[in-house]
Amino acid sequence: MKIQVTVNGKAHEKDVDPRTLLVHFLREDLGLTGTKVGCDTSQCGACVVNMDGTTVKSCTCLAVQADGSQITTIEGLSPKGELDAVQEAFWNNHGLQCGYCTAGMIMTAVELIDKNPNPTEDQVREGLKGNICRCTGYHNIVKAVLAAAEAKRS
Amino acid sequence: MTTRIFGSGIRRREDPRLITGGATYTDDVKLPGMAFAAILRSPHAHAKINSIDTSAAAAAPGVVAVYTGADTDGVLNPIPCAWIPPDSDVKAVDHPALAKDVVRYQGDAVAVVVAENRYQAEDALELIKVDYSILPAVVNPEAAMQPGAPQLHEDAPNNQAFHWVAAGGDTDAAFASADVIVKDTIVHQRLIPNAMEPRSAVATWTESMGELTLWSTSQNPHICRFLASLVTGVAEHKIRVIATEVGGGFGSKIPVYADEMITSFCSMQLGRPVKWTATRSEGFQATIHGRDHVEHVEMAATREGKITAVRSVIYAGMGAYLSTAGPGVPTILHGLMYCGPYDIAATKADIYGVFSNATPVDAYRGAGRPEATFLVERLVDLLAVELGIDPVELRRKNLIPKFEDGHDVASGITYDSGDYEPILNMVLGHVDYQALRQEQARMREHGEYMGIGVTCYSEICGLGPSQVAGAVGFGGGLWESAIVRFHPTGKVNVYTGVSPHGQGEETTFAQIVSDELGVDVDDVGIVHGDTSNTPMGWGTYGSRTTAVGAAALVLAVRKVKEKARLLAAHLLEAAEADVEYADGKFFVKGSPDQSKTIQEMATMANVAWNMPEGMEPGLEASAFYDPPNFVYPFGAHVAVVHVDPDNGHIEVKRYVAGDDCGPQINPMIVEGQVHGGVVQGAGQVLWEGAVYDDNGQLLTGSMTDYALPRAHMFPNIETLFTVTPSPHNPLGVKGIGETGAIASTATIYNAVMDALRPLGVTGIDMPLTPEKVWQAIREKQGS
Ligand code: FES
Ligand code: FES
Numbered sequence: 018m019k020i021q022v023t024v025n026g027k028a029h030e031k032d033v034d035p036r037t038l039l040v041h042f043l044r045e046d047l048g049l050t051g052t053k054v055g056c057d058t059s060q061c062g063a064c065v066v067n068m069d070g071t072t073v074k075s076c077t078c079l080a081v082q083a084d085g086s087q088i089t090t091i092e093g094l095s096p097k098g099e100l101d102a103v104q105e106a107f108w109n110n111h112g113l114q115c116g117y118c119t120a121g122m123i124m125t126a127v128e129l130i131d132k133n134p135n136p137t138e139d140q141v142r143e144g145l146k147g148n149i150c151r152c153t154g155y156h157n158i159v160k161a162v163l164a165a166a167e168a169k170r171s
Numbered sequence: 172m173t174t175r176i177f178g179s180g181i182r183r184r185e186d187p188r189l190i191t192g193g194a195t196y197t198d199d200v201k202l203p204g205m206a207f208a209a210i211l212r213s214p215h216a217h218a219k220i221n222s223i224d225t226s227a228a229a230a231a232p233g234v235v236a237v238y239t240g241a242d243t244d245g246v247l248n249p250i251p252c253a254w255i256p257p258d259s260d261v262k263a264v265d266h267p268a269l270a271k272d273v274v275r276y277q278g279d280a281v282a283v284v285v286a287e288n289r290y291q292a293e294d295a296l297e298l299i300k301v302d303y304s305i306l307p308a309v310v311n312p313e314a315a316m317q318p319g320a321p322q323l324h325e326d327a328p329n330n331q332a333f334h335w336v337a338a339g340g341d342t343d344a345a346f347a348s349a350d351v352i353v354k355d356t357i358v359h360q361r362l363i364p365n366a367m368e369p370r371s372a373v374a375t376w377t378e379s380m381g382e383l384t385l386w387s388t389s390q391n392p393h394i395c396r397f398l399a400s401l402v403t404g405v406a407e408h409k410i411r412v413i414a415t416e417v418g419g420g421f422g423s424k425i426p427v428y429a430d431e432m433i434t435s436f437c438s439m440q441l442g443r444p445v446k447w448t449a450t451r452s453e454g455f456q457a458t459i460h461g462r463d464h465v466e467h468v469e470m471a472a473t474r475e476g477k478i479t480a481v482r483s484v485i486y487a488g489m490g491a492y493l494s495t496a497g498p499g500v501p502t503i504l505h506g507l508m509y510c511g512p513y514d515i516a517a518t519k520a521d522i523y524g525v526f527s528n529a530t531p532v533d534a535y536r537g538a539g540r541p542e543a544t545f546l547v548e549r550l551v552d553l554l555a556v557e558l559g560i561d562p563v564e565l566r567r568k569n570l571i572p573k574f575e576d577g578h579d580v581a582s583g584i585t586y587d588s589g590d591y592e593p594i595l596n597m598v599l600g601h602v603d604y605q606a607l608r609q610e611q612a613r614m615r616e617h618g619e620y621m622g623i624g625v626t627c628y629s630e631i632c633g634l635g636p637s638q639v640a641g642a643v644g645f646g647g648g649l650w651e652s653a654i655v656r657f658h659p660t661g662k663v664n665v666y667t668g669v670s671p672h673g674q675g676e677e678t679t680f681a682q683i684v685s686d687e688l689g690v691d692v693d694d695v696g697i698v699h700g701d702t703s704n705t706p707m708g709w710g711t712y713g714s715r716t717t718a719v720g721a722a723a724l725v726l727a728v729r730k731v732k733e734k735a736r737l738l739a740a741h742l743l744e745a746a747e748a749d750v751e752y753a754d755g756k757f758f759v760k761g762s763p764d765q766s767k768t769i770q771e772m773a774t775m776a777n778v779a780w781n782m783p784e785g786m787e788p789g790l791e792a793s794a795f796y797d798p799p800n801f802v803y804p805f806g807a808h809v810a811v812v813h814v815d816p817d818n819g820h821i822e823v824k825r826y827v828a829g830d831d832c833g834p835q836i837n838p839m840i841v842e843g844q845v846h847g848g849v850v851q852g853a854g855q856v857l858w859e860g861a862v863y864d865d866n867g868q869l870l871t872g873s874m875t876d877y878a879l880p881r882a883h884m885f886p887n888i889e890t891l892f893t894v895t896p897s898p899h900n901p902l903g904v905k906g907i908g909e910t911g912a913i914a915s916t917a918t919i920y921n922a923v924m925d926a927l928r929p930l931g932v933t934g935i936d937m938p939l940t941p942e943k944v945w946q947a948i949r950e951k952q953g954s
Contacts, residue, residue, distance in 0.1 A: 036290065050199035051192015053418075055367045056451035060874035063367060091192035104190040108182050111843045115673030116189030117367040117418030123190060138887075145882040149874070151367050151419050152673050154850030154911075155882040157843055 020084040025093025033080045040064045042080035051091040051120050062148030065121040066090045072128045091120035103127050103165040112161030114152035122148050126162045177686040180839030183678045196416045197371040197386045202444040209292035211282040213274035216308035216528040216867020227298040233291030239282045240269040248402050250429050252493035253646040256502045259333035264324040266492040268429040275491035278456025280429050285437050308528035308867035312488035313465040315527040323526040332489045332524035337506040339581035340517025345480030349471035353553040358936045359462040359542050361861035364535050368418020371448040372431040374438035382409045387431050389414040390424045391710020396702045398427040415700035417672030422534035423458050425712050426495035452873045461535020463488030470550035476560050478569050480517040481509045489524050490531035497533045503643045504539030510580040511547040512591045512629040513569040518581045528867040537912040540630045548626040548917035566627050576898040586803040587897045594893045595807040598829035602809050622926025624810040626918045632906035633718030633802035650797035652706040653724040655731050657790035659777035661770025664696045668708015669720035679836040687728045689755025714906025722901045723796035730792035735772040741783040802897045802905035806830035808914040810922040819945030829891040832907040841907050842890050848911020854880045856919045860938045
């Protein structure tokens with residue numbers, strides 16, 4: 018099937034097998050490997066991208082469902098050479114270790130802060146429920162998200 | 172002196188590529204002409220394979236090849252185990268990469284399909300017809316050793332993989348004359364490591380050169396190369412293993428698995444690159460599990476509370492085959508650590524390694540030491556109750572007094588340094604222990620159940636002296652090496668044999684170099700994870716990367732510095748003895764204006780226009796470091812929990828980790844290691860556990876069924892530190908990667924039992940799920 022999607026501001030027209038998962042389309046057809054696959058049951062959030070303004074787990078969505086949409090992945094979150102406040106906060110606060118969950122965490126956090134610019138610690142923790150990190154114990158991720166929210170507010 | 176960068180919590184240099192999606196993990200590798208492999212796994216825990224029909228799969232769209240055990244037989248050697256404890260009778264049973272006649276656990280590899288893309292490969296798997304005769308299965312390691320249990324391997328009667336005893340002091344006499352003995356049966360359930368990056372391999376065979384390149388999710392690429400050579404028969408110098416970006420391991424990426432070898436086999440057969448990546452569910456079945464102990468343990472003491480002996484009989488599940496380091500975990504890393512931080516005159520560990528119809532077991536964060544700490548700390552709490560002594564006081568009474576350079580314990584090992592009381596006092600002061608006890612008493616009056624768990628621990632890591640490695644049956648060395656190379660522009664590269672995968676050594680190693688040589692930290696590049704450009708090393712596990720790898724690095728750095736000093740003396744026309752170094756400069760004693768920078772020396776050494784007589788060009792050095800002893804970090808942790816007796820729900824209100832890992836190169840990274848470890852240990856006590864049914868079917872086979880800690884399940888972690896250097900390490904450093912997991916399981920368990928004591932509940936098997944806690948309370952109330 019032919020689909021048209023705009024990813025990180027760039028329009029693509031591609032022929033895909035209808036069963037292709039969005040995450041595989043991004044990683045294999047477009048070569049955007051920053052988005053990760055961490056599970057096969059929609060549990061881990063490593064694959065989170067932004068589609069038309071909301072986060073989706075790209076392992077739980079078919080590429081054909083993305084037809085006509087605007088997608089942002091971790092590679093397109095900030096202009097080349099710059100960092101989004103959330104990326105910067107993850108860096109400053111040691112919000113990552115192996116980095117495998119990080120793209121999904123950051124994409125989730127960006128939306129969380131967009132919707133709630135002044136979240137409490139509990140709200141951050143609730144908001145990250147769908148993303149698993151095995152390395153950090155979440156402590157510094159939560160700290161990073163709170164710091165990013167503050168940076169964005171000021 | 173400028174500010175030292177050693178000890179400063181600078182941001183990690185790894186992060187820019189990781190926060191922008193720019194890193195290349197194994198599954199991100201894409202090679203021209205690459206095909207995809209998918210592995211068919213046994214749905215049965217134990218069965219005879221009568222026949223395999225691959226014809227339909229071979230004819231399916233996109234399929235390039237299908238292979239079974241008949242194809243790999245005689246081509247791939249069996250998957251080896253690299254750790255055979257001495258005097259233990261280990262049965263090195265055959266572990267074929269693809270099962271031949273019998274499958275022994277659900278997940279055992281049976282066939283592989285290679286296709287043009289991963290969808291086609293997986294489709295074709297479903298077309299393979301395997302005719303099995305199902306055999307009876309056994310999963311529990313203690314049950315597997317009982318007469319009449321189903322047998323896994325012909326040459327391992329009673330499923331006994333090995334029997335190993337470590338004893339020191341007269342345990343029997345201590346128990347015979349004890350005033351008090353406390354006992355328990357502890358079950359360390361199987362845990363599934365679940366590093367967030369699934370295992371993956373990309374193999375490419377260059378027929379014309381006879382060379383194999385393997386990208387592999389490995390914590391130890393050089394060990395992988397070594398074992399891959401044994402399995403594939405390709406000479407070691409013709410194999411290149413690349414593991415530069417690895418998404419967590421926690422021990423699960425130490426082993427060399429059948430899957431990576433099968434992928435290599437496919438590439439060698441087909442002459443094109445082949446990628447295999449585990450699905451998460453596949454990882455649940457076919458990536459090692461951790462723990463799996465059934466332990467019968469007891470502690471002897473005097474009425475005054477002096478602990479006199481600890482002993483155990485342990486059935487340690489090995490799963491269906493011996494994984495790479497599997498037998499080393501319940502033996503050396505466990506049975507030698509029964510003193511913990513206490514002065515205990517006699518300990519005995521009587522350990523049976525047992526085969527059962529389940530996924531192989533190997534090192535998982537802490538590997539043997541969480542079980543040892545749990546055993547000791549659980550028994551100390553039981554003893555405190557028995558004697559009516561406050562558990563903290565009982566601990567204090569038994570702590571080994573401060574020692575700075577060696578303390579022998581009953582099991583025969585020598586702790587390097589320890590000062591256990593200050594960190595205990597620090598955490599107790601931090602939480603105001605007495606006030607907490609008062610609050611607990613008040614709450615109990617209102618039917619609210621708060622529990623306080625306090626543990627002290629000492630652990631063994633920084634693996635370790637190679638001579639000991641040999642003596643304890645590890646089939647390799649445990650030294651490390653590093654090359655430090657100055658380029659003509661004064662920039663530096665370090666090539667290290669360790670292989671960090673989240674621990675941040677690209678940053679901390681650069682800090683060490685910067686500190687020692689006075690070069691800017693950004694002028695130092697750290698290269699790791701590729702056997703083609705790094706020196707031999709034994710990898711990243713056992714909290715050894717900094718303790719051993721950085722020690723090798725610092726020795727190499729010091730060699731380079733000395734060469735640069737001699738060169739500077741030559742150029743300054745000064746006597747060698749008169750040239751000193753400070754802040755990146757060599758200067759003539761007493762006349763600091765006459766100086767040369769280390770960068771100038773790098774340039775001169777590289778162009779070699781004016782070298783002292785007999786000095787070789789170039790400014791680089793390599794060093795090897797074989798530690799004279801392990802390192803022994805220690806600490807004290809406190810957990811405060813609330814248990815709701817109406818629904819069994821446990822809430823961890825506070826967690827305080829007090830640790831001592833010696834001097835810290837980057838405190839921010841140290842804290843991060845503690846956080847992650849603590850939550851992993853909490854996972855074991857509160858949520859995680861592999862569940863098999865009686866037929867050996869893994870019921871917790873995906874992330875939907877296996878509860879991993881999530882952000883809302885645990886509070887912030889309060890970290891405190893003391894600093895007691897290791898006397899034998901060139902930097903004084905000890906390991907910190909596993910201490911969190913080593914201490915937190917016991918700490919939280921003790922806290923929950925402390926909360927439940929007024930309700931009569933004294934022990935529950937982990938994980939302490941609300942249902943089990945509620946049941947236990949019900950039973951006591953009904954009785
Ligand atoms: S890969 Fe999408 S939720 Fe895990
Ligand atoms: S940083 Fe490794 S999984 Fe989150």
